[in-house]
Amino acid sequence: MNLITKDPKAQSDTAHTGHPTPLTYFKIALILSITTAIEVGVFYIEWLGHGIIPVLVILSGLKFGLVALFYMHLKYDSPLFSWFFFGGLALATSVFIAVLGLFKFFVAQ
Amino acid sequence: MLEAGADPHGENSEHTTTGLNHRKLLMWAFLGSDCMFFGTLIGTYLVSKGRSLVGPYAVDVFDIPVTSVSTFVLLMSSMSMVLAYAALTRGSLKGFRIWIASTAIMGMTFLSFQVFEFYEFANHEVHFKCSTPISDLTEHERTFIDKCAGQDASHEVEEQHGLTPRTNLFGTTFFVLTGFHGAHVTLGVVWLLSLLFYSFRGGVTAKRNLDVDLAALYWHFVDVVWIVIFTVVYLFGVFPGF
Amino acid sequence: MISLTIPIPKRPTHPTGIWNWLTTIDHKRIGILYGVTAFILFLTGGIEALYMRAQLATPEAEIVSPEVFNQLFTMHGTTMIFLAIMPMGTAFFNYIIPLQIGARDVAFPRLNAFSYWTFLAGAIMLKSSWFLGGAPNAGWFGYAPITGVPYNPGHGIDFWILSLQILGIASLAAAFNFVVTIINMRAPGMSLMRMPLFTWMTFVTSLLLILAFPVITVALIELMFDRFYGANFFVPAAGASPLLWQHLFWIFGHPEVYILILPAMGIISEIIPTFSKKPLFGYPVVVLSGVVIAFMGWMVWSHHMFTVGLGPVANSVFALTTMAIAVPTGVKIFSWMGTMWRGSIHFSTAMLFSVGFVALFIIGGLSGVMHSSAASDAQQQDTYFIVAHLHYVLFGGSIMALLAAVYYWFPKITGRLMSESIGKINFWLTFIAMNLTFFPMHFTGLDGMPRRIYTYGTEMGWDLWNAVASMGAFLLAASILVFMHNVVRSYRKGEISGSDPWDGRTLEWSISSPPPEYNFAEIPVVETRDPFWAQKRDSVATARVGGGSGEGEHDIHMPQPSYWPLVVSIGLLIGGYGLIYNVAVAVVGGAIALIAVYAWSFEPVNEPEEH
Numbered sequence: 031m032n033l034i035t036k037d038p039k040a041q042s043d044t045a046h047t048g049h050p051t052p053l054t055y056f057k058i059a060l061i062l063s064i065t066t067a068i069e070v071g072v073f074y075i076e077w078l079g080h081g082i083i084p085v086l087v088i089l090s091g092l093k094f095g096l097v098a099l100f101y102m103h104l105k106y107d108s109p110l111f112s113w114f115f116f117g118g119l120a121l122a123t124s125v126f127i128a129v130l131g132l133f134k135f136f137v138a139q
Numbered sequence: 140m141l142e143a144g145a146d147p148h149g150e151n152s153e154h155t156t157t158g159l160n161h162r163k164l165l166m167w168a169f170l171g172s173d174c175m176f177f178g179t180l181i182g183t184y185l186v187s188k189g190r191s192l193v194g195p196y197a198v199d200v201f202d203i204p205v206t207s208v209s210t211f212v213l214l215m216s217s218m219s220m221v222l223a224y225a226a227l228t229r230g231s232l233k234g235f236r237i238w239i240a241s242t243a244i245m246g247m248t249f250l251s252f253q254v255f256e257f258y259e260f261a262n263h264e265v266h267f268k269c270s271t272p273i274s275d276l277t278e279h280e281r282t283f284i285d286k287c288a289g290q291d292a293s294h295e296v297e298e299q300h301g302l303t304p305r306t307n308l309f310g311t312t313f314f315v316l317t318g319f320h321g322a323h324v325t326l327g328v329v330w331l332l333s334l335l336f337y338s339f340r341g342g343v344t345a346k347r348n349l350d351v352d353l354a355a356l357y358w359h360f361v362d363v364v365w366i367v368i369f370t371v372v373y374l375f376g377v378f379p380g381f
Numbered sequence: 382m383i384s385l386t387i388p389i390p391k392r393p394t395h396p397t398g399i400w401n402w403l404t405t406i407d408h409k410r411i412g413i414l415y416g417v418t419a420f421i422l423f424l425t426g427g428i429e430a431l432y433m434r435a436q437l438a439t440p441e442a443e444i445v446s447p448e449v450f451n452q453l454f455t456m457h458g459t460t461m462i463f464l465a466i467m468p469m470g471t472a473f474f475n476y477i478i479p480l481q482i483g484a485r486d487v488a489f490p491r492l493n494a495f496s497y498w499t500f501l502a503g504a505i506m507l508k509s510s511w512f513l514g515g516a517p518n519a520g521w522f523g524y525a526p527i528t529g530v531p532y533n534p535g536h537g538i539d540f541w542i543l544s545l546q547i548l549g550i551a552s553l554a555a556a557f558n559f560v561v562t563i564i565n566m567r568a569p570g571m572s573l574m575r576m577p578l579f580t581w582m583t584f585v586t587s588l589l590l591i592l593a594f595p596v597i598t599v600a601l602i603e604l605m606f607d608r609f610y611g612a613n614f615f616v617p618a619a620g621a622s623p624l625l626w627q628h629l630f631w632i633f634g635h636p637e638v639y640i641l642i643l644p645a646m647g648i649i650s651e652i653i654p655t656f657s658k659k660p661l662f663g664y665p666v667v668v669l670s671g672v673v674i675a676f677m678g679w680m681v682w683s684h685h686m687f688t689v690g691l692g693p694v695a696n697s698v699f700a701l702t703t704m705a706i707a708v709p710t711g712v713k714i715f716s717w718m719g720t721m722w723r724g725s726i727h728f729s730t731a732m733l734f735s736v737g738f739v740a741l742f743i744i745g746g747l748s749g750v751m752h753s754s755a756a757s758d759a760q761q762q763d764t765y766f767i768v769a770h771l772h773y774v775l776f777g778g779s780i781m782a783l784l785a786a787v788y789y790w791f792p793k794i795t796g797r798l799m800s801e802s803i804g805k806i807n808f809w810l811t812f813i814a815m816n817l818t819f820f821p822m823h824f825t826g827l828d829g830m831p832r833r834i835y836t837y838g839t840e841m842g843w844d845l846w847n848a849v850a851s852m853g854a855f856l857l858a859a860s861i862l863v864f865m866h867n868v869v870r871s872y873r874k875g876e877i878s879g880s881d882p883w884d885g886r887t888l889e890w891s892i893s894s895p896p897p898e899y900n901f902a903e904i905p906v907v908e909t910r911d912p913f914w915a916q917k918r919d920s921v922a923t924a925r926v927g928g929g930s931g932e933g934e935h936d937i938h939m940p941q942p943s944y945w946p947l948v949v950s951i952g953l954l955i956g957g958y959g960l961i962y963n964v965a966v967a968v969v970g971g972a973i974a975l976i977a978v979y980a981w982s983f984e985p986v987n988e989p990e991e992h
């Protein structure tokens with residue numbers, strides 16, 4: 031169970047510090063901005079209907095993941111940190127999806 | 140209220156079982172815990188969705204373009220934060236100060252947007268022409284349709300009907316959820332400004348960067364929570380039939 | 382050094398007397414503070430229970446009014462869970478965990494002091510409600526909407542909300558501290574699978590706590606907004622579902638019962654092997670069951686809500702998950718029995734209490750499996766059968782284990798043995814009285830006697846068993862007096878124990894009793910499970926457990942005492958009362974806490990000149 035030691039694989043676009051360069055951060059920021067623009071844009075496209083829901087969930091999940099992995103350095107840091115964070119996140123998500131299910135939230139009104 | 144622990148070597152200590160710093164581990168455990176905190180608030184919001192008995196509702200008050208702008212500002216503040224940390228570890232104290240100041244300013248901009256938004260919602264006005272087809276009116280606006288009785292089609296109904304935590308279940312769950320997020324942002328701004336002032340007293344250096352690292356993690360967390368809130372509360376909030 | 386503009390009192394580098402206790406950040410002293418405080422609060426919760434048993438001893442009694450009875454059961458439950466069992470567990474976490482993992486303190490000593498003072502602040506706040514217009518009266522789970530202002534206009538519920546919030550801060554701070562301590566401060570060689578079971582269960586409990594408490598924190602915040610600011614979270618008239626409160630409460634509440642019982646299981650898993658002279662049977666499986674229990678604890682909360690009408694599918698799912706969770710629990714019981722099997726058992730008082738735990742916990746577990754069936758639970762919900770079940774697991778379980786822990790670790794803490802002869806009287810009295818009190822509740826419960834009623838008519842036919850239960854309760858109080866007598870007597874003139882009176886297995890027995898301030902003169906190197914035992918038995922050549930004289934005592938830098946944790950807690954206490962009575966006072970309390978947090982974060986762990 032080697033949860034704790036650092037991932038030895040060197041990342042392609044990282045400097046010697048093991049962290050990405052400012053250029054990577056700019057690229058991420060660009061993706062985040064474009065994704066937000068797409069989210070708002072998709073939102074005004076009415077022909078998607080209910081298909082908009084999974085699209086928006088995936089797009090915001092992408093943004094969430096980029097910030098967590100790169101800006102919060104989870105991709106480069108100890109996996110133990112990821113266990114704490116994504117563990118809490120997964121628990122919160124699954125428990126409250128179950129609660130919403132019990133409140134018949136997913137049954138079409 | 141964080142401290143370096145019983146280990147006198149303190150900062151960036153390698154003298155721990157895992158080689159990880161105590162405070163950084165604490166920070167991640169806290170963020171995992173805070174996921175449950177916001178999970179519960181968002182869960183409450185969703186459970187209560189559609190149960191309000193009176194308006195105004197999300198469709199009546201939300202202004203997606205405005206909130207998109209404040210969302211963009213908060214996203215960019217995350218980039219600025221990560222650049223502040225990168226500048227510090229490179230040894231550029233000047234770069235660190237510029238970027239952390241701009242992060243704090245963007246945080247305050249986001250908060251101003253939120254204050255503006257709360258104020259707008261609290262003073263929300265129902266405003267429509269009596270000539271509008273009923274299918275184009277929101278559910279809330281329709282409850283004012285009797286104001287058109289005996290008036291000609293060009294008459295405009297104008298009613299002050301604000302949204303507060305007391306108005307309805309939507310107001311309660313919306314303000315408390317976004318309010319607690321705003322409180323997190325406020326704490327983050329105070330933290331960032333404290334670090335900025337601390338850097339002028341020599342408390343923040345390229346080697347002593349852990350305080351900045353921890354503040355950055357907190358700041359990014361506040362950002363990802365907003366990413367979820369923007370989609371789940373705002374975009375889904377005005378989406379018809381959801 | 383940083384010079385702040387506000388005048389800061391000089392740091393208490395070598396305080397004496399009361400200041401020593403007020404500013405201590407030594408985990409052992411904080412452990413003692415936790416233990417003594419929690420025991421006093423346990424007595425207050427016991428007195429509340431005795432009032433109720435006196436009222437219920439005979440039909441149509443008028444010892445307390447119905448209003449006071451409601452406050453009594455609410456305060457009894459809240460006290461025993463949050464002010465007695467949890468902090469008594471924390472007392473042992475504090476004292477024992479750093480010793481078991483070979484550390485000199487916890488990871489955040491000042492945060493640890495803050496946890497204790499904040500716990501005390503929450504306790505003062507909750508208990509003071511008795512004298513400030515009436516205690517909370519909505520049951521320990523405070524179901525909506527009876528906690529709403531229309532049904533509960535007094536301040537009782539406000540005290541309940543705010544004190545639980547303050548206690549939550551204390552528990553969370555402690556849990557973060559222990560998670561980091563256990564991950565990060567283990568002695569070299571102590572891998573996860575070499576950790577003592579008590580350390581393991583503390584770790585699991587702390588993880589549960591940091592994930593479960595935010596849920597109740599949010600639920601209480603929501604209730605607070607409803608009560609203080611007229612919000613609508615749980616107001617049915619505004620369309621809200623009061624069931625949401627039940628869900629949030631039990632999403633927290635079921636993990637909470639494991640927060641109460643897992644430390645007890647950890648304690649038992651230390652004591653039984655020691656007095657059976659055998660290593661724990663199936664160590665990896667016991668660890669795994671603890672982890673599985675904690676994980677599955679998140680999937681069962683609706684078994685508290687079988688009668689609210691969730692529908693057959695939901696009820697069946699939660700019934701199945703609840704039944705499934707009995708499996709890892711059963712595994713643990715078999716491994717304790719397997720440990721005793723063919724062991725050379727020495728029935729010390731600590732061992733008696735541990736075996737008593739196993740027996741009573743089995744009874745409580747079996748009645749738990751009975752109401753895991755939704756159909757059966759429909760007959761048992763809100764009856765005394767549930768009261769019987771929960772007292773078998775919490776008194777027969779948690780409290781028996783905590784008493785065992787006192788008998789087991791008292792020599793380490795004080796350097797003196799507790800009297801075994803009084804201890805045996807103590808055990809048998811507790812064991813008999815406990816069954817006398819709670820077993821009859823199975824009968825009255827199945828006979829339909831509801832919980833939380835303040836009296837009953839003689840025609841119901843419940844007179845006999847209620848009289849027996851009340852007798853048992855007073856006998857139980859007598860057994861606690863015997864326990865107190867034993868503690869005080871042994872503390873004064875108990876036999877000197879030496880460092881290792883039980884032929885202990887774990888590292889805490891390798892150092893003197895009581896341990897020196899720095900615990901280990903030299904940090905031990907661990908090469909096996911039960912390291913101290915291995916060293917004594919096989920004299921593992923390279924094991925360097927305890928002893929050693931690498932560095933002199935004066936070379937060890939311990940973190941220094943601090944005022945600030947205490948000041949932050951005082952600020953929180955003032956803030957709590959302020960929210961109830963006067964917002965200006967709340968602002969003052971908040972400002973005190975904030976200033977103290979700043980002073981704290983600029984205060985180094987050690988003054989540089991001391992190095």
Ligand SMILES: [Cu+2]
Pocket residue numbers: 634635638681682684685
């Ligand atoms: Cu349960």
